[in-house]
Amino acid sequence: MSFRDFLDKAESQGKLVKISKAASKKLEIPAVLAELNDKPVLFENVKESEFRVAGNLCVSKDAFANYFGIKSNELVPKMINAIANPSKPEVTDNAPCQEVEMEDVDLSKLPILFHCSKDGGNYVSSGVFVVRKGNGVQNLDYHRSMEIGKNRFSIRVVPNRDFDNAMKESGDEMDAVMCVGCSPNVLLGAATSVASDVDEMHIANTLEPLKIVKAKTSDLMVPADCEFVLEGKILKERADEGPFVDLTETYDVVRQEPVFEVRKITHRKDAIWHGLLPGKLEHRILMGMPREPTIFKKINEAGVKCLDVNVNPGGCSWLHGIVQIDKKSEDDGRKAIDAAFDGHKSMKHVFIVDSDININNPLEVEWAMSTRFQADRDMVVKENEKGSSLDPSSDPNTRKTTKVGFDFTMPVGEEKKHFVKAEFPKVDVKKFLE
Ligand SMILES: Cc1cc2nc3c(=O)[nH]c(=O)nc-3n(C[C@H](O)[C@H](O)[C@H](O)COP(=O)(O)O)c2cc1C
Structure with a gap:
């Protein structure tokens, strides 16, 4: 599917915002793209050019999953397959x-x-x-x-x-x-x-x-x-x-x-020009997503079953990673922390969660932190590591940084029962609203 086919698909799904009023390539179009943030936009009338401009197309993993016609958690295996089998x-x-x-x-x-x-x-x-x-x-x-x-x-x-x-x-x-x-x-x-x-x-x-x-x-x-x-x-x-x-x-x-x-x-x-806003979601997703398969692979190679990875936009899609594992033994969380840093050398903070936590929902990740984490026991601090050149808080000359791994997973043994989230019964709520 070409760039314009993807735009057509967004339109047919009712997601595309079309702007026919004249907009300038100088500050105006970027400002509108920034304001509309996660909505695909097509500018049909650019003041200084005969060409149209589109942006905000690939602003989330869901947008990529929608493009490929798969579920969001199938993206990492799809990328691993493509990297292993170029054609x-x-x-x-x-x-x-x-x-x-x-x-x-x-x-x-x-x-x-x-x-x-x-x-x-x-x-x-x-x-x-x-x-x-x-x-x-x-x-x-x-x-x-x-x-x-x-x-x-x-x-x-x-x-x-x-x-x-x-x-x-x-x-x-x-x-x-x-x-x-x-x-x-x-x-x-x-x-x-x-x-x-x-x-x-x-x-x-x-x-x-x-x-x-x-x-x-x-x-x-x-x-x-x-x-x-x-x-x-x-x-x-x-x-x-x-x-x-x-x-x-x-x-x-x-x-x-x-x-x-x-x-x-x-x-x-x-022709349609692709306007990609620096620092915003499209830039972030394109930077972070390709690091997810490398983290996933390293964790599995370390003997821990990795289920999914999110190099999330909140961490600039570069400096943070959230990793979901199927924890089988007590040291799986720590092993996953080391392997994740190996899989993405620029990452500064990594958060390991269990399979019941949705890694795309920051509230759930924070919930796991609040209920399953003790800093003296579950935090791995790595001082004086080589960090990212993009991180303004790392040493400006050496880029040295302190990396931290957070293990938000539950214990695997008998103790686990104290950490499992209670489930309310499922109900067809429509029956009560009619
Ligand atoms: C949207 C976007 C913008 C980027 N801008 C730059 C850039 O301006 N300069 C640069 O060297 N790398 C930039 N990168 C990172 C490079 O593309 C990255 O180094 C590349 O993916 C690694 O490719 P390589 O392994 O072929 O060197 C950017 C990446 C993305 C996704």
Whole structure:
């Protein structure tokens, strides 16, 4: 299902908010998206551009589950399967994303959003970058891109990840393509972090079959049904990037970052731009969800049965994890804490709960804390650990942090009966209301 098919589905389910009044890409559209928060929105009339803008599509795990036609707790096994079994997409030479070739490259014609008043410029934050690594395998990931000219962006590249390594391997300039308006399977595939010999497009294809097409000006393969394709190269040149609101909704600093020079833009007819609000739910879900399978796997490898994981938005979908286990022995909670930190190295706090706690309901998790947890017995404190560069409270130079694991599980033996939640009888309440 393409990005626009997903929008159509949201509309048919009565979830899509359509805005026909003119709205500006500068602050107005982001403000409306932020206000409507978890509702998908389509802006049909953008003041500065002929193109429409849509956002807030993938704002929850339920939205992804709805897209794939599965239950929310089936997402982690689905991602584990896709990561373990990447598969080649079908190649086409007839791609919607190449229906229209723009005559000249002029980024000001695109509805690139200016999100917050202190931002360094207009930013693309939904763009999936495709590059080829030194081993010949493609890499998909995200790089927020600040518009700095008619055909240029400065893009944030976190050091020592695949994209940065590909830049170093290329030794010089590197072909790159930015795809905007990608389907959720591509968005999710691009957000995974996998072995360097795996093409994340193949993970996306196992999540849901897709077609790919060769870009017009390089040998890079791009999703055939995305909305926009911006083809160009990463230059050796560096330029100011930032300030920009990051995942934690706090401002990231200005750095000297690589320049992406665009040489061709193609798009679908009546193309729809994907506006993704930094720090808000869509950004968070895309960051956190792909860490859930890695945590799940490590806990099971440690001999504890993990049932589900939620790298929850309350913890910026990065710094906190809630883990549901099927507890069989007294030390399962502690084992799960260690394994969870191993499965997501940037996580700062992890909360382990039993199978009767809904990990998507903060009230239930807090209830487990209030009734099943004693800090001196059930808390694991790990001082002086390497933390996340995104956490403003970690040491700004070393990123050292204190990690804490909270075991909110019940005892397994005879004592358990004191901790089980009482159940009220089930009743068909309608009978009493008629
Ligand atoms: C919405 C979103 C925005 C992101 N923005 C950036 C970014 O600006 N720069 C960056 O280096 N990584 C960014 N990331 C993280 C990278 O995409 C992440 O490093 C990647 O998933 C890991 O891929 P790799 O294992 O192929 O290196 C972002 C992730 C998401 C989901």
